[in-house]
Amino acid sequence: MANANSTGTPRVKQGMAEMLKGGVIMDVIDAKQARIAEDAGAVAVMALERVPADIRKDGGVARMSDPDMIDEIIAEVSIPVMAKARIGHIVEAQVLQSIGVDYIDESEVLTPADEANHIDKWQFTVPFICGATNLGEALRRIAEGAAMIRSKGEAGTGNVVEAVRHMRTIKSDIAKLKGASKEELYTAAKNLQAPYELVAQVAELGKLPVVLFTAGGIATPADAALMMLLGADGVFVGSGIFKSGDPAQRAKAIVDATTNFDKPEIVAKVSRSLGEAMVGINIDTLSESERFAGRGW
């Protein structure tokens, strides 16, 4: 038998994201929440110390989670476990890889460690996901080795408006490349501040070369269905589940609405009697320094 096994190849990293498509990835802060998420049908969980809503409330520096806490979650569930590292924090990412997380989110929800550079993600065996607000940002992250992209939204607000803005922006940026001539693609690469090869690839494929999820402010089954309708491959739900009245029921409803996003009667059915949704924040009331989406570039 051939024994030339290669780990950490682009196909293995990007392929992992393909397996998550059509699914919901849920933020969890302990093993008990992870259990609820897996039982509800989550395709993966994101282990973090505080959900974004609490990071907003508590303030201070938000960092990678305690490895003990991540270990407990890994021990609890059989689905993939992701964890967040600060933007540019190479060592946090090395630590997360060494304890066996399945995906690293280099995330603007945590306080950035480097205000100029992201992590060189090609150096890792574990795959990375990064946030983006537009196509140029998405392609810069892919150039650095991200194997999956999520639209940023404004995490911890329970307000879907920024997720919608970012998803629509990425999609319309892609649409503008369709049918562009080679000359125009060079100019597009300059304007997008992204490598020409990736821009040309997007123009040819009509989509990103990696899986595109959505995140930030998704609080209801209808929010999740809306994001799928706008072209997301899947959904991250952070504070929306465990800051609500009945997390188990809401988690299951969001999974069902994501699968059946184009069937309003099913979205209606699962939206009934869910109890209280998380209290939302109007983005206008946030000062510039309170916005996470502006972190990363």
Added chain:
Amino acid sequence: MTHCQNPKGLPDAAGDSSMLRVGVLALQGDVREHINSLTSLNVAVQKVRNPEELITVNALVIPGGESTTISMLANRVGLISPLREFIKNGHAVYGSCAGMILLADEILDGKAGQETIGGLDMTVRRNAFGRQVDSFETDLNIKDIGDAFKAVFIRAPWVERVGANVEVLASVKTDSGSDHPVMVRQGFLLASSFHPELTNDNRVHQYFVEMAKSATSVKS
């Protein structure tokens, strides 16, 4: 490729051997990649998300994805029993990775109470090769299909035990030196631990389409 005309002009292909229509279970996972692989073989393909759509196809692919999620969603839309019927009626079914887990009569390291569709007399261990950092690609020799097949294993299961009627088509030697089947066939059921849909090599899908064609002709 030519397809014979369906004389009734109806979408119900399940009882009609003259036309192959392959469904891809589209609840969660890499549905699009399987559709692309099958479409490249000029086969009629459609998504299956509920029992009504299942009766319009005469062969089925269960894609890669999260097996716990797919089985829960199948349960919620009432697809588990219809899928078992579909298999019992002799239709061809192929499962890759999560699909292999769903076709197994018995699983190890599953989530508590995880339900499978079953049909293939085997025991499958979930995430047997390890976590994502252990995911790998390798060149595989596959019986009846050929060699140097670029096989992509992602948090992949392996087969721990096979029944007497199960044929092993490919195996992988693990770090501990033991051999584990990663592709098996029993009758018209086919399963692989790896993801041929992630490559441009469509030999596995071609093999399945031929299988599905003989399954429909046996049935008529």
